[in-house]
Amino acid sequence: MTQRLLPISIFAALMAVIPLIPGMPPFWIVLLNNIGLAALVAMGLVLLTGVGGLTSFGQAAFCGFGAYTTAVLSTAYGVSPWLTLPLSLLVSGGAAVFLGLVTVRLSGHYLPLGTIAWGIGLFYLFSKLEFLGRNDGITGIPPLSIGTLKMLDAGTIYYAIWIAVLVCALLSMNLLDSRTGRAIRALRRGHIAAEAFGVQTPRAKLLVFIYAAVLAGLSGWLYAHFQRAANPTPFGAHAGIEYLFIAVVGGAGYVWGAVLGAGIVVILKEVLQSYLPLLFRGEGQLETIVFGIMLVLLLQLAPTGVWPWLMGRLPFKPARKRPDTSLTLPARERPAAASGALLKIDNARKQFGGVIAVNNVSFDVQAREIVALIGPNGAGKSTTFNLITGVLTATGGTISMQGRNIDNAPPQEVVKLGIARTFQHVKLVPDMSVLENVAIGAHLRGHSGAISSMLRLDRADEAKLLAEAARQIERVGLTDQIDQPAGSLSLGQQRIVEIARALCVDPTLLLLDEPAAGLRHMEKQRLAALLRTLRDGGMSVLLVEHDMGFVMDLADRIVVLDFGTKIAEGTPDAIKTNPDVIKAYLGAVA
Amino acid sequence: MNTTIMLFLVQDGITNGAIYALLGLALVLVFAVTRVILIPQGEFVTFGALTYATLSAGNMPGTARLAVAMGVVALGLDLYAGRRALHWRLVARAIAINILLPVAIYALTFWFAGKNTPIAVNIALSLLIVAAIGLSLYRLVFQPLAHTSVLVLLIASVGAHLALQGLGLVFFGAEGLRGPSISDAAFMIGPLRFTGQSIAVYAITIAFIVGLWLFFGFTLYGKALRATAVNRLGARLVGIRTTLSGQIAFLLASVIGALSGILIVPITTLYYDTGFLIGLKGFIAAIIGGLVSYPLTAVAALVVGTVEAFSSFYASNFKEVIVFTLILPVLVLRSLAAPEVEEEKD
Numbered sequence: 001m002t003q004r005l006l007p008i009s010i011f012a013a014l015m016a017v018i019p020l021i022p023g024m025p026p027f028w029i030v031l032l033n034n035i036g037l038a039a040l041v042a043m044g045l046v047l048l049t050g051v052g053g054l055t056s057f058g059q060a061a062f063c064g065f066g067a068y069t070t071a072v073l074s075t076a077y078g079v080s081p082w083l084t085l086p087l088s089l090l091v092s093g094g095a096a097v098f099l100g101l102v103t104v105r106l107s108g109h110y111l112p113l114g115t116i117a118w119g120i121g122l123f124y125l126f127s128k129l130e131f132l133g134r135n136d137g138i139t140g141i142p143p144l145s146i147g148t149l150k151m152l153d154a155g156t157i158y159y160a161i162w163i164a165v166l167v168c169a170l171l172s173m174n175l176l177d178s179r180t181g182r183a184i185r186a187l188r189r190g191h192i193a194a195e196a197f198g199v200q201t202p203r204a205k206l207l208v209f210i211y212a213a214v215l216a217g218l219s220g221w222l223y224a225h226f227q228r229a230a231n232p233t234p235f236g237a238h239a240g241i242e243y244l245f246i247a248v249v250g251g252a253g254y255v256w257g258a259v260l261g262a263g264i265v266v267i268l269k270e271v272l273q274s275y276l277p278l279l280f281r282g283e284g285q286l287e288t289i290v291f292g293i294m295l296v297l298l299l300q301l302a303p304t305g306v307w308p309w310l311m312g313r314l315p316f317k318p319a320r321k322r323p324d325t326s327l328t329l330p331a332r333e334r335p336a337a338a339s340g341a342l343l344k345i346d347n348a349r350k351q352f353g354g355v356i357a358v359n360n361v362s363f364d365v366q367a368r369e370i371v372a373l374i375g376p377n378g379a380g381k382s383t384t385f386n387l388i389t390g391v392l393t394a395t396g397g398t399i400s401m402q403g404r405n406i407d408n409a410p411p412q413e414v415v416k417l418g419i420a421r422t423f424q425h426v427k428l429v430p431d432m433s434v435l436e437n438v439a440i441g442a443h444l445r446g447h448s449g450a451i452s453s454m455l456r457l458d459r460a461d462e463a464k465l466l467a468e469a470a471r472q473i474e475r476v477g478l479t480d481q482i483d484q485p486a487g488s489l490s491l492g493q494q495r496i497v498e499i500a501r502a503l504c505v506d507p508t509l510l511l512l513d514e515p516a517a518g519l520r521h522m523e524k525q526r527l528a529a530l531l532r533t534l535r536d537g538g539m540s541v542l543l544v545e546h547d548m549g550f551v552m553d554l555a556d557r558i559v560v561l562d563f564g565t566k567i568a569e570g571t572p573d574a575i576k577t578n579p580d581v582i583k584a585y586l587g588a589v590a
Numbered sequence: 591m592n593t594t595i596m597l598f599l600v601q602d603g604i605t606n607g608a609i610y611a612l613l614g615l616a617l618v619l620v621f622a623v624t625r626v627i628l629i630p631q632g633e634f635v636t637f638g639a640l641t642y643a644t645l646s647a648g649n650m651p652g653t654a655r656l657a658v659a660m661g662v663v664a665l666g667l668d669l670y671a672g673r674r675a676l677h678w679r680l681v682a683r684a685i686a687i688n689i690l691l692p693v694a695i696y697a698l699t700f701w702f703a704g705k706n707t708p709i710a711v712n713i714a715l716s717l718l719i720v721a722a723i724g725l726s727l728y729r730l731v732f733q734p735l736a737h738t739s740v741l742v743l744l745i746a747s748v749g750a751h752l753a754l755q756g757l758g759l760v761f762f763g764a765e766g767l768r769g770p771s772i773s774d775a776a777f778m779i780g781p782l783r784f785t786g787q788s789i790a791v792y793a794i795t796i797a798f799i800v801g802l803w804l805f806f807g808f809t810l811y812g813k814a815l816r817a818t819a820v821n822r823l824g825a826r827l828v829g830i831r832t833t834l835s836g837q838i839a840f841l842l843a844s845v846i847g848a849l850s851g852i853l854i855v856p857i858t859t860l861y862y863d864t865g866f867l868i869g870l871k872g873f874i875a876a877i878i879g880g881l882v883s884y885p886l887t888a889v890a891a892l893v894v895g896t897v898e899a900f901s902s903f904y905a906s907n908f909k910e911v912i913v914f915t916l917i918l919p920v921l922v923l924r925s926l927a928a929p930e931v932e933e934e935k936d
Contacts, residue, residue, distance in 0.1 A: 055741050057748070102922050112744055113627065113877055114921050120870065121914030128907045237866075241748050248745060285756050292753025299746050300734045 008170065015162050019155045029154045033226060035259075035266045036161040040219035042246040042258035043165075043172055044212030049244065050252030051176065052208040053188030054104060055112040057240045058119030062213040064126050064235030065092040066220025071138040071230040072131065081144050081225055085218075092217025093210050100209040105202055119240045127232035137231025144225045157226050164222060165259065168215055171454040172255045175211070178453035178462060179446045182436055184208050186429050192391060193427035195411040197420075197505065198444035207450055238288075245295050251305025253431070260307050320483050323435070323466035325474070329445050332418055332506045334538030342367050342540050343388070343419075343509055347397035348407075350383055350564075357383040359564040360397065365509060370531060370541045372551045374575075375561035376584060381544040382424050384561070385511055388542075389421050390414040401509070416444060420507035422498035424514050424544070430487025434478060434497055437486045439469040441504030472500040477526060492518035496527070503534075510534065512543040516550050528554045552576065560584070594781045599899045605788050605857075607895025608795040609850050613872025614887040615802055616846040618879060622806070623815045623839035625740050626732050629747045631847050632869025633754035634720055636862055638848025639855035640758070642716040643767035650703045652761030653719050654696045660726035661692040667729060688729075692722045709770060717848050724844020727754075728836050736822065736836065751866065758862035766864075771856035791853050795888075798846065803884045815839065867910070871898070874917050 019029055041059050049055045069091040070084035079087075103114040127135045144151040144160055151157040175181050183204045186194040191201040224230045233239075242265070250261020272287035302309065341364040350358040358380040365371045373381050386392040388399055390411040399407045401417045420441065428437045442465045448458030473482050476496050481489055486497055495515055502510055516524050524547070531541055531554060545551045551558065552572040560568040560575060562584040568575060575581055613631055620628045637653050644651040665688035672680050695718045702711055731750045735743055773786030806812040818825040818835040825832055850868075851860065875894050879887030894913060901912040 053741075055744065102918055106921060110877065110921065112741065113873065114917065116870065117874065117877075117914050117917040120867075121911050124908070124910040124914070128911065238752075241752065244745065244748075285759050287756075288752045289756035289760075290753075292749045292751065292756065295749030295752070296731050296746050299738075299742055299749070303738075303742065 008166065012166050015166075016159075019158055026154060029158055031266060031270060033154055033158055033161050035262045036158075036165045037219045037223050037226070038243065038246055038266055039165050039259040039262035040168060040222075041216045041243045042250065042262050043168055043255060044215035045243055045247040046250075046252060046255055046258045047172060047176070047184065048208050048212040049247060050254070050257070051188065052184050052205065054205060054209065055244070056115040056209075056212070057112055057237065057244060058099075058115035058122070059212065059216045059243045060235045060237075060239035061119050061122040062092045062096065062216035063220035063223065063239075064122065064230075064232070065095050065213075066217030067224040067230040067235070068126065068132055068138070068220075069217075070221050070224050071141050074142050075138055075140055076131075081142060085221055088221040089214050089217050092220070093214045096210045096213030097206070100206045100213075104205040104209050115240075116237065120237050123232055123236040126235055133231070135232060137229060139229040141224050141228045141230065143228060151225070154226070157222070161222050161226070164218060168218070169255050169259065174456050175450060175454045176255070178458055179439075179443060179448055179465060180204070180207070180450045180453050182432070182440050183443060185432055185436075186440055189427065189429050192411075193423065194440065196389060196391070196415060197441050197501070198412045198415045199440070200412060211450075242291075245291065248295070249298060249305055251307030251309075254305070254307045254311075257305050257307035260310075261305065264306065320433075322482075323470045324463060325467045325470050327464045327467040329442070329464050329468050329506070332508060334508065340367070341365065342369075342402060343542070344400045345384075345388070345397070346399070348384065348387055348394055348399055349396040350380075350387055350392060351395045356564050358387065358394075361561065361564070361566045362397075363559045363566065363569060365540050365542050367508075367540055368535055368538055369556050370535055370543070370554055372555035372558045373542060373544045373561065374546070374548075374551060374558060378563070379561040380564040381561055382513055383564075385421060385513055385544065388414070388511065389419060415505060418505070418508035419511065420502035420505035420509075421511035422495065422502055422513055422515060426491065426494045426498060428486040428494055428497060428501075431485055433483050434473060434486050434489070434500075435466065435469055435482050437497055438473055438500045438504055439465050441472070441501035442468050445504075445506070468504055469500070472503040473497075475503065476500045476530065490518070492520070492523060495519070496523075499527075499530075508539060510539055510541045512541065512545075514544055514546065516545055516547045524550055595903070597780075597782055599903055600896060601782055601788075603896030603899035604892055605791055605895070606898055607875075607892035608791045609854055609868070610872045610875050610894050611888040611891030612795050612798060612846055612850045613869055614875035614879065614891045615798055615884055616843040617869075617872055617876040618884060618887050619802060619806075619846075620839050620843045621876075623818055624728075624732060624736070624743075624836045626743045627740070627747055628843060629744075629751040629866075629869065630727065630754050631843060631872065632865030632867070633751060633758060634724060634844045634847025634865070635851040635854075635868055636758050636762075636860055636865035637723065637754070637851070638716050638720045639769065639851030639860045639865075640762040640767050640862070641719055641848075642712055642852045643769035643855055643860075644762065645699070645703060645707070645712040645715060646709070646769050647767075648704045648706075650700065651716075651719065652757075653723065654692075654699045656757060656761070657692040657719050657722040657726065658696050660723060660730060661688040664688040664726045664729040667734075688726070692726075695719055695722055709772060713772075713852055716852060717845055720844050720848035721841055724840045724847075725837055727844075728840035732840075733833060733836060736832065755863055755866065758865075762862050764862065766859035766861040767855070768859050769852065769855040772853075787853070787856055794849065794853065799884055799888050806884070871895075871913060874913070874920075877917060878920050 018024065018032065041063060045056065045059055066088040069088040070081060073079040073084045073087065074081055099118055103111055106114060126132055132138065144157060149156070151160060176185065183194060183199040186199065187201060187204055194201055246261040246265045247258055249264055251257030269287055272290055276286040276290070343365040345364065346362050347360045348358055349360050361384060373384065375381055383392065387394050390409050390413065393408045397407065398405060401419060404417065406414055406417065445468070446461050446465045448461045452458045470482065473479055476499055478493065478496060478500065481493065486494060489497065495518060499512065499515060516527060519527060528550065535541060555572055558570065558572055558575045559566060560581050567580045567584060568578045570578070613635065617628055617631055620626055641651040641653045665684055668684040668688060669681070699715050699719065702715060727750060731746055732743065735746055771787045772790055775786035777784055806816060814825070814830045815835045815838065818830055818832045822832050851865070854860070871894055872891065875887050875891035878890035894916065897916060898909060898913050902909040905912065
């Protein structure tokens, strides 16, 4: 039994025994069933909101799709509940595809607002449609049955619910711990860095959205056969809010946080509903007041939730396995020296309204060459980088890589040609380990999709990716920090992590945006030595840097920009004495 | 289609739309200044309306007590936050805003409640009570979270909505209430009957739209409030008091919300949970306006109101479905007009 599966097995065994305990009140089993049903929905929200950064208040509506699909088919058409399961999942997944295509592309707060709106719209639709029984819903749904065993009471369907919870938890954890999972986890920190390494961010967003909806649909299907009835109330806006509450309470970034959060909230709700009226002699809904206040307090005092707090209290830390660095990925073919221009920029131009950030700049980078792009602040250096890598679309001019035109190609296409980059403002995922961050760089060199990751069929592929990442980390000298969260490193080290991530692309051209900023003298020397080795190995480097000592020592050729225009180009010695360059930096001939 | 029916529906739609416009404006205002998507806006509406209705019936509204209670907690937070540098001016200010103000409002309400009070006094009292609640709501819920992301603020906003709506049930009960209309005057233009109430709705809406547009577009203080939203640290460095900006935004939003409630409670019966739906329709307008543009929000609100009026005539069962689905094409358009390079922050 691996270390990963041991705690889950213990938990599963524990849950299996609970209904068998003599004298166990049936009401407790019902409560546990409700916890399991809520946990399934919250688990989807963990991936969607906590991990992917897409907040949805509308998950309850997907439960409704699952529940009503099986309710209609099994009552009106007498279809067996087991046959309606795939259909329930399909309907909720299909609804997610439609709503997702409309909403997930929205940035920031438009997405949650959109989910509130369609959540309420669907609730009213459920409660008005004739064939869904309007406000009364549908009753007389047949129970689940295996052979002659009919799951009529709470104690038997309990097993169906909790098996679903455990299987889904396992699948979710497998998904997160994979190539696709890293792409999803990178979404929360913005799309630019992920896209620079080939992640199709809209597709990754849609994927988690559908996954979360399918989990909610499964919960709805189980709910319908547990209650043997379906009506609109549990699929309304307030239920959607409650699911989000559960995820936040448990710890929105953690799969088991969903189960823990569901336990806490469902039990708390039960306690509040039975005792609050005694205390305050009021009419119902007092628990929503307490819930609302608690949600606000939780965000103010413990925004990460209960699960990470519990884990931090464990006396032992789960050890991480080091990747086997003997595995290798196929390497890219290197261009021979003196094979002509690798990157060619011809009259590139970028205007932001009236500001000309890059004004008809032309230069090239040869194979096996280190070129430095220098210039005062605001000269257009980073904008030039963004034009090359497809983050910005050029207003004019052409950019080509090895003879292939890449102007206005999306970042995901540019990286496929072997152009990898780092960012002036570090763009790592702070709560992911250094290894996982670097492995994002190898995204395009792996092939496993979401389904094979969930089923753990991706292990061979995954091991190679992690081996490559570990090798690049070793190359840049950060092996000691490999398991630390990237956010805990110093800024200089984080820049080095970005370089390792870029190296995972196996690039022919490496674009470095101020790689030496924040490094100490010794670290700068080591970086310079590394870049020389890379050049000698067949890589070209284009770097933006302000440290003149570092640049003059390292670069084969220097291009100088000022106010978006190229003012000089040449060897370091020529640039040092160029009067235009001196004027740009010092204001007058010094 | 019968022209008279159409005219009736359009008139109905515009009256509703004017209310949604008011709420949409308040939402845009709060978002532009504090980045909070104010779901409890709907509760300001119900609190305003039902407080007014309760006062008109000669009873003491529970919201007055809530204002005092929230003030007490807010004082505690203020004193705790400033515990390292407690000097008498800070303490005096905190006590004045958090205790003296709501207690004074409570005393006034107590004094006037039950007597045959004029409508104007009841309106003023309702506005004061809800304003005090709005001010404390910012202090209690959002000021401690001011540095966090829009999403955290949104979730907190939903929490505040749940709590306030639950309190609304406690204060006003599950029965709906109606209030007396502001004016009984009425006149006819062709087949349409215009009441003093609906004229008041139009006039107040237009006044607020123009006022807010002028305030934010052309005054230094309005621009300072907007600067707070874009960059809190930057705004503080140039001397803008960001907490004060937030307080002003919430004050305005709660007054606008309560006013909308008072304007509609003579026309329709309001329940403790009606505000949520009304507020959300204001939202749809605000989203169509991109949460930034006041005139666009106002126009969108009229569209929402008109669509609602027509769908309640032709497909009354699916009225809400149609209104809330209206947002989908808008979102599609917004997502097609893809934003420039924009990095979300955590």
